[in-house]
Amino acid sequence: xxxxxxxxxxxxxxxxxxxxxxxxxxxxxxxxSRAVDLGHWLNGKSTKNSHQEVLWALNDVSxxxxxxxxxxxxxxxxxxxxxxxxxxSRITEPTQGSIRVKGRLASLLEVGTGFHPxxxxxxxxxxxxxxxxxxxxxxxxxFDQIVAFSQIEKFIDTPVKRYSSGMYVRLAFSVAxxxxxxxxxxxxxxxxxxxxxxxxxxxxxxxxANQDRTVLFVxxxxxxxxxxxxxxxxxxxxxxxxxGPTEAVLPEFVKLLQSNGEVAENGHRRMLGxxxxxxxxxxxxxxxMGAPCWTFDSGDHAxxxxxxxxxxxxxGLSLWLVIRNPLSGDVxxxxxxxxxxxPIAAGQxxxxxxxxxxxxxxxxxxxxxxxxxxxxGDQFYDSLGKEADLPLLSITxxxxxxxxxxxxxxxxxxxxxxA
Amino acid sequence: xxxxxxxxxxxIESRVSLRQSLKLRELWSYxxxxxxxxxxxxxxxxxxxxxxxxxxxxxxxxxxxxYTFLFGKVAKMASDGIPYSVFVFSALxxxxxxxxxxxxxxxxxxxxxALFSKVYFPRLVIPLAAVMSGLLDYMISxxxxxxVLAYYGIYPQWGWIVGVxxxxxxxxxxxxxxxxxxxxxxxxxxxxxxxxxxxxQIWMFTTPILYSISVIPQKFQMWIKLNPMYGLIxxxxxxxxxxxxxxxxxxxxxxxTLIILVSGxxxxxxxxxxxxxxx
Numbered sequence: 001x002x003x004x005x006x007x008x009x010x011x012x013x014x015x016x017x018x019x020x021x022x023x024x025x026x027x028x029x030x031x032x033s034r035a036v037d038l039g040h041w042l043n044g045k046s047t048k049n050s051h052q053e054v055l056w057a058l059n060d061v062s063x064x065x066x067x068x069x070x071x072x073x074x075x076x077x078x079x080x081x082x083x084x085x086x087x088x089s090r091i092t093e094p095t096q097g098s099i100r101v102k103g104r105l106a107s108l109l110e111v112g113t114g115f116h117p118x119x120x121x122x123x124x125x126x127x128x129x130x131x132x133x134x135x136x137x138x139x140x141x142x143f144d145q146i147v148a149f150s151q152i153e154k155f156i157d158t159p160v161k162r163y164s165s166g167m168y169v170r171l172a173f174s175v176a177x178x179x180x181x182x183x184x185x186x187x188x189x190x191x192x193x194x195x196x197x198x199x200x201x202x203x204x205x206x207x208x209a210n211q212d213r214t215v216l217f218v219x220x221x222x223x224x225x226x227x228x229x230x231x232x233x234x235x236x237x238x239x240x241x242x243x244g245p246t247e248a249v250l251p252e253f254v255k256l257l258q259s260n261g262e263v264a265e266n267g268h269r270r271m272l273g274x275x276x277x278x279x280x281x282x283x284x285x286x287x288x289m290g291a292p293c294w295t296f297d298s299g300d301h302a303x304x305x306x307x308x309x310x311x312x313x314x315x316g317l318s319l320w321l322v323i324r325n326p327l328s329g330d331v332x333x334x335x336x337x338x339x340x341x342x343p344i345a346a347g348q349x350x351x352x353x354x355x356x357x358x359x360x361x362x363x364x365x366x367x368x369x370x371x372x373x374x375x376x377g378d379q380f381y382d383s384l385g386k387e388a389d390l391p392l393l394s395i396t397x398x399x400x401x402x403x404x405x406x407x408x409x410x411x412x413x414x415x416x417x418x419a
Numbered sequence: 420x421x422x423x424x425x426x427x428x429x430x431i432e433s434r435v436s437l438r439q440s441l442k443l444r445e446l447w448s449y450x451x452x453x454x455x456x457x458x459x460x461x462x463x464x465x466x467x468x469x470x471x472x473x474x475x476x477x478x479x480x481x482x483x484x485x486y487t488f489l490f491g492k493v494a495k496m497a498s499d500g501i502p503y504s505v506f507v508f509s510a511l512x513x514x515x516x517x518x519x520x521x522x523x524x525x526x527x528x529x530x531x532x533a534l535f536s537k538v539y540f541p542r543l544v545i546p547l548a549a550v551m552s553g554l555l556d557y558m559i560s561x562x563x564x565x566x567v568l569a570y571y572g573i574y575p576q577w578g579w580i581v582g583v584x585x586x587x588x589x590x591x592x593x594x595x596x597x598x599x600x601x602x603x604x605x606x607x608x609x610x611x612x613x614x615x616x617x618x619x620q621i622w623m624f625t626t627p628i629l630y631s632i633s634v635i636p637q638k639f640q641m642w643i644k645l646n647p648m649y650g651l652i653x654x655x656x657x658x659x660x661x662x663x664x665x666x667x668x669x670x671x672x673x674x675x676t677l678i679i680l681v682s683g684x685x686x687x688x689x690x691x692x693x694x695x696x697x698x
Binding site for chain 2: 098136
């Protein structure tokens with residue numbers, strides 16, 4: 001069979017628990033635990049896994065990719081996407097299974113790995129290129145193209161610490177874009193940089209695919225996946241649960257995201273720590289039938305419900321809702337309103353309901369951030385940011401022509417021809 | 420981002436044999452990365468220092484002056500009939516390279532954690548680049564020593580052309596081997612970082628740098644000679660002062676160096692694959 005990557009029954013085990021707090025052991029700990037093990041052994045007890053918890057980040061993952069395919073890998077946070085990319089990039093080894101790779105594989109898990117702030121752009125291009133596996137001759141040959149692509153000719157001999165973040169990313173990506181791999185593996189690197197930069201990235205991906213090469217990439221950006229990928233592999237809890245054409249798998253993924261608005265216990269658990277006054281338990285959009293739903297047509301009626309539990313007694317409550325572009329982080333719109341000025345007793349569970357008669361957002365995906373604060377809005381009770389893994393609010397358009405309404409805002413309009 | 424150099428087919432698996440994990444051919448194909456990384460270390464070191472190279476000259480000179488005063492003048496150490504300052508200098512130059520290479524090599528892996536989790540390359544590249552980047556400082560202090568020697572009427576000899584690079588190469592190999600061991604251990608047990616200065620200190624006093632082996636009682640000499648640096652430092656000195664080389668102790672040193680290099684590479688190869696997970 002003609003494949004460029006063949007992933008066969010890959011599993012990856014991580015040992016968490018005690019190790020999760022300090023990934024590297026100290027000699028003393030190792031000696032101490034050896035002593036404990038010895039004690040157990042003398043007493044005839046099993047020493048295995050006495051204080052270890054095992055996490056299977058990947059579980060029997062199999063799929064193969066053919067030249068010319070652009071495959072999107074999607075899944076919720078913690079589904080195993082990054083682990084899969086790390087194994088493909090040979091950064092970490094699988095616990096079980098094997099992968100066959102035919103051809104030069106380039107993986108871009110981060111833009112500008114190994115860039116040193118003290119070195120000039122020119123020096124960093126050579127260093128970064130060598131790190132990525134290019135020969136010096138090859139870098140020399142492509143140097144002018146790399147610089148031209150990054151559009152920072154004037155600053156190429158300036159230390160990169162003086163670069164703006166945009167220039168830095170542009171230069172770093174140009175090096176990566178000139179690798180000419182047969183297989184390209186990308187993590188969510190396209191989420192950085194401005195719009196023009198993102199366009200460049202997508203055009204590089206398209207070029208690679210058009211030359212009958214393989215692209216594998218992880219993204220949360222459904223729009224991007226829809227426009228680039230021919231095939232999507234959906235991961236959940238380390239397993240492949242769907243693998244097929246983009247149109248078939250993406251709706252499954254959206255459904256998975258929307259299965260409930262329950263806020264995961266760990267993962268994002270916020271910076272508030274001991275000062276957490278309340279906990280947001282659930283955030284859920286409902287459609288006009290009252291059914292849970294995170295996809296709306298522009299102009300639909302929508303309801304947002306938020307459940308919270310008061311951990312401590314407090315007086316007065318405000319809600320802060322921010323809707324952002326998940327790619328750029330730009331605030332699309334925000335709502336900050338006082339909910340009550342009455343005291344709320346510890347242990348109470350309450351619900352806040354927001355009703356949007358017409359959701360007038362443009363057809364895109366949006367990131368929802370919610371915070372509960374005191375009345376003045378200067379003390380945060382609880383806050384769910386982008387790490388909270390809430391589903392993206394997806395607005396679709398009934399229009400066939402995607403250019404009919406563009407942007408963040410769907411403005412109500414009536415148009416007539418005046419004589 | 421990383422590109423695997425082989426254009427053929429590669430296989431990613433969990434349990435690979437030792438020969439596969441050593442990947443010497445792959446290491447060779449990444450030799451330019453070693454060069455670029457050591458170039459980076461050197462450039463970064465001198466870019467921010469106002470006096471730059473001056474430090475490399477001043478530091479050994481002052482060390483030699485201090486030792487000459489303390490051990491040569493005050494304690495009146497025997498130095499085999501050679502002026503004490505050049506006696507010390509001729510051993511301190513290779514010794515300083517050895518310790519700084521070993522130090523940097525052992526600490527380099529932990530300092531490169533960010534690279535390990537984002538890019539694939541043979542991890543041996545990191546300690547090798549660190550050991551290599553010390554060579555420039557070494558050469559500068561070597562020329563310093565040549566000037567001081569000339570002051571005492573000792574001029575460069577033909578024998579240096581072969582002898583000095585040869586011993587330097589062996590010191591390079593020894594410090595790489597030690598760095599593979601300590602560097603890999605340090606990833607797993609951060610205590611190693613605290614132990615290194617201690618090792619360096621003990622090692623220095625058990626190597627005849629400040630003293631001549633002749634001051635050591637006969638029955639202890641054998642133990643000193645089991646130190647792999649002994650033969651290398653002694654040979655270096657013999658080359659500089661055109662004295663006969665003690666082939667027996669040199670052979671012991673070379674054999675021990677090879678044992679450390681091979682065992683270090685094997686230990687490194689065994690632990691390397693878990694670096695990204697634990698660093």
